[in-house]
Amino acid sequence: MAGKNPFPLSRDELLKCYRTMGTIREFEERLHIDFGRGDIPGFVHLYAGEEASAAGIMSHLGDGDRIASTHRGHGHCISKGVNVVAMMKEIYGRTGGACNGKGGSMHIADVSKGMMGANGILGAGAPLACGAALAAKFRKKGEVAISFVGDGASNQGTFLESLNLAAVWNLPVLFVVENNGYAESTSRDYGTAVDSYVDRAAGFGLPGVTVDGTDFFAVYEAAGEMIKRAREGGGPALLECKMVRFYGHFEGDAQTYRGAGELDKIRADQDCMKKFRAQVTAAGVITADELKAIDREVLGVIENAVKEAKAAPLPTLADLTTDVYVTY
Amino acid sequence: MPTASRPDAARIGIIANPVSARDIRRVVANASNLQVADRVNMVLRVLTTVASLDVPRVLMMPDRGGIRAMLLRSLNRERNLHHAFPEVEFLDMEPTSTVDDTFLAARMMRAAGVKAIVVLGGDGTHRAVVRACADIPVAGLSTGTNNTFPEMRESTITAMAVALYATGRLTPERALAPNKMLEISINEGERRDIALVDAVISTDRCIGARALWKTETLSAVYLTFAEPQAIGLSAIGGLLQPVGRREAGGLAVHLSHDPATRRLLLRAPIAPGMVREVGIAHWEPMPAGEPFPVALQAGVVALDGEREIAFNAGDRVRITLRENAFPTVDVARCMQAAAREGLFRLSSSTL
Numbered sequence: 015m016a017g018k019n020p021f022p023l024s025r026d027e028l029l030k031c032y033r034t035m036g037t038i039r040e041f042e043e044r045l046h047i048d049f050g051r052g053d054i055p056g057f058v059h060l061y062a063g064e065e066a067s068a069a070g071i072m073s074h075l076g077d078g079d080r081i082a083s084t085h086r087g088h089g090h091c092i093s094k095g096v097n098v099v100a101m102m103k104e105i106y107g108r109t110g111g112a113c114n115g116k117g118g119s120m121h122i123a124d125v126s127k128g129m130m131g132a133n134g135i136l137g138a139g140a141p142l143a144c145g146a147a148l149a150a151k152f153r154k155k156g157e158v159a160i161s162f163v164g165d166g167a168s169n170q171g172t173f174l175e176s177l178n179l180a181a182v183w184n185l186p187v188l189f190v191v192e193n194n195g196y197a198e199s200t201s202r203d204y205g206t207a208v209d210s211y212v213d214r215a216a217g218f219g220l221p222g223v224t225v226d227g228t229d230f231f232a233v234y235e236a237a238g239e240m241i242k243r244a245r246e247g248g249g250p251a252l253l254e255c256k257m258v259r260f261y262g263h264f265e266g267d268a269q270t271y272r273g274a275g276e277l278d279k280i281r282a283d284q285d286c287m288k289k290f291r292a293q294v295t296a297a298g299v300i301t302a303d304e305l306k307a308i309d310r311e312v313l314g315v316i317e318n319a320v321k322e323a324k325a326a327p328l329p330t331l332a333d334l335t336t337d338v339y340v341t342y
Numbered sequence: 343m344p345t346a347s348r349p350d351a352a353r354i355g356i357i358a359n360p361v362s363a364r365d366i367r368r369v370v371a372n373a374s375n376l377q378v379a380d381r382v383n384m385v386l387r388v389l390t391t392v393a394s395l396d397v398p399r400v401l402m403m404p405d406r407g408g409i410r411a412m413l414l415r416s417l418n419r420e421r422n423l424h425h426a427f428p429e430v431e432f433l434d435m436e437p438t439s440t441v442d443d444t445f446l447a448a449r450m451m452r453a454a455g456v457k458a459i460v461v462l463g464g465d466g467t468h469r470a471v472v473r474a475c476a477d478i479p480v481a482g483l484s485t486g487t488n489n490t491f492p493e494m495r496e497s498t499i500t501a502m503a504v505a506l507y508a509t510g511r512l513t514p515e516r517a518l519a520p521n522k523m524l525e526i527s528i529n530e531g532e533r534r535d536i537a538l539v540d541a542v543i544s545t546d547r548c549i550g551a552r553a554l555w556k557t558e559t560l561s562a563v564y565l566t567f568a569e570p571q572a573i574g575l576s577a578i579g580g581l582l583q584p585v586g587r588r589e590a591g592g593l594a595v596h597l598s599h600d601p602a603t604r605r606l607l608l609r610a611p612i613a614p615g616m617v618r619e620v621g622i623a624h625w626e627p628m629p630a631g632e633p634f635p636v637a638l639q640a641g642v643v644a645l646d647g648e649r650e651i652a653f654n655a656g657d658r659v660r661i662t663l664r665e666n667a668f669p670t671v672d673v674a675r676c677m678q679a680a681a682r683e684g685l686f687r688l689s690s691s692t693l
Binding site for chain 1: 439
């Protein structure tokens with residue numbers, strides 16, 4: 015039976031998920047370099063290291079399912095199907111960007127893909143996801159909404175109020191706590207009274223599950239059960255993905271709060287892409303060469319996105335008064 | 343009360359898993375979810391209890407799941423109230439939030455000379471402690487999903503029994519009980535692991551979210567003991583042919599999903615709230631020391647409820663029952679001995 019696919023996804027689906035994770039990784043690695051060179055205006059928060067969460071959860075979603083992302087939203091956008099060139103143009107502040115270059119990294123949105131937006135305000139996405147879930151409940155098409163927060167934002171009132179609202183209204187919403195261990199630079203021990211995000215859910219009568227967020231298949235399976243349950247009317251739930259981030263809170267963060275050797279260790283031992291590669295090649299379902307081909311393909315996609323972004327024109331002064339609620 | 347023979351040497355370890363009872367069975371089976379605050383309360387009760395019975399020092403596993411942080415805050419409050427606690431020392435190790443923390447903590451506690459390790463966790467946590475350190479007596483407190491191995495008991499009583507043993511008031515012969523375990527060997531020891539209650543063979547071949555609850559994937563269940571009132575996959579054996587925790591031998595149950603080859607359909611509580619039909623082909627006793635070859639060509643071995651080891655065609659999987667494999671503090675026997683011998687009486691009256 016060697017070579018028979020033991021995974022809950024087909025070979026093509028596995029390749030697609032790897033391509034998604036690889037695209038996120040390369041996107042972020044490239045931004046790390048370009049931001050350091052001063053090519054990019056504004057601020058970026060990189061998702062590198064956390065890819066298995068976005069890819070594992072979003073594999074279960076369609077365009078009709080909506081997500082509310084965080085300040086660290088590039089991975090969510092890519093997994094939800096937002097065009098990578100439009101994202102890169104947005105981050106470079108160019109016309110043709112996902113929001114015409116006016117929002118930048120923290121405001122990438124594409125409603126046609128169900129991506130309601132990255133969000134610079136911590137915890138602000140949770141009530142938006144409740145709104146989307148309420149709409150889905152009325153539409154009765156089995157759609158769901160996902161709210162992403164970090165471990166820091168899960169202490170925000172908006173997040174806790176959203177858990178309450180979702181429970182009372184039995185909304186088809188999944189709250190995902192992407193726990194990378196640091197609220198910006200503050201270790202959880204200093205800022206969180208009850209350091210279990212599942213306990214937050216239990217306080218509102220919702221089921222909560224903790225998974226190894228660096229294992230794509232653990233995230234995929236748990237999220238699948240929770241999303242299926244929400245689609246069938248089983249209501250909200252909370253998924254805590256324990257994960258690692260490879261870069262600082264923001265680009266330029268000196269990360270003096272990390273332990274000695276911590277970054278090298280997490281890159282060596284807790285890289286979700288390494289784990290994915292090891293699992294699918296050991297099972298004989300996908301070869302290392304096939305994965306390398308995807309790595310090369312992704313490199314080209316990102317290189318092209320940067321080239322197109324740099325070539326795109328900057329917004330003009332006249333663009334200042336478009337796409338706004340006020341009429342000038 | 344008799345004083346400890348060498349109270350200064352009486353130290354114990356506590357390994358409290360912050361993430362036991364956190365898997366997908368919360369969603370698919372409404373399994374309970376013991377909150378971190380309650381786990382910390384259990385640790386606090388263990389600490390005050392052993393302090394009042396002359397255990398001067400407790401070593402604890404540090405974690406990043408909230409137990410250490412909340413315990414330290416609680417201890418500060420309790421000290422303001424002048425409540426008595428033993429000296430609590432966290433092991434000098436960097437938590438990784440993986441099972442490696444439990445392995446390392448158990449080994450460090452053994453090196454530090456603890457008399458016993460109090461474990462807060464489910465079957466999986468206890469398995470991890472025993473795997474790392476099978477010679478230090480374990481006293482289990484149930485904070486997991488199935489809790490077949492650790493008994494459901496108030497932590498105060500477990501702590502009293504541990505203190506009686508750790509302070510030398512009860513000898514090992516009177517305080518400890520031997521336990522069985524299953525040894526799992528892949529390709530003649532290329533990879534080895536253990537299970538304390540059950541090793542389950544599943545056609546599932548992905549570790550994924552670890553928990554096992556889909557009966558259609560079950561192929562065989564190997565059990566150290568099987569009690570009719572147990573919850574989890576050991577209940578399959580418990581309802582077919584019970585085997586006691588202290589009895590000799592174990593049980594192997596072979597499942598079949600084909601009506602032509604199955605001997606009967608059994609209803610068993612394979613997870614909390616999930617009574618499911620399971621097709622049984624046959625079952626047989628497992629004598630100690632005899633390797634049982636696994637027939638399934640490729641699949642996953644789940645140990646004490648969690649998918650752990652994937653194997654492929656050509657891999658040789660053997661499961662062997664071992665008796666007298668590791669000691670546990672026998673709380674019921676300790677407390678009976680304490681009552682009989684008046685160990686908690688403060689006067690010399692024998693009335």
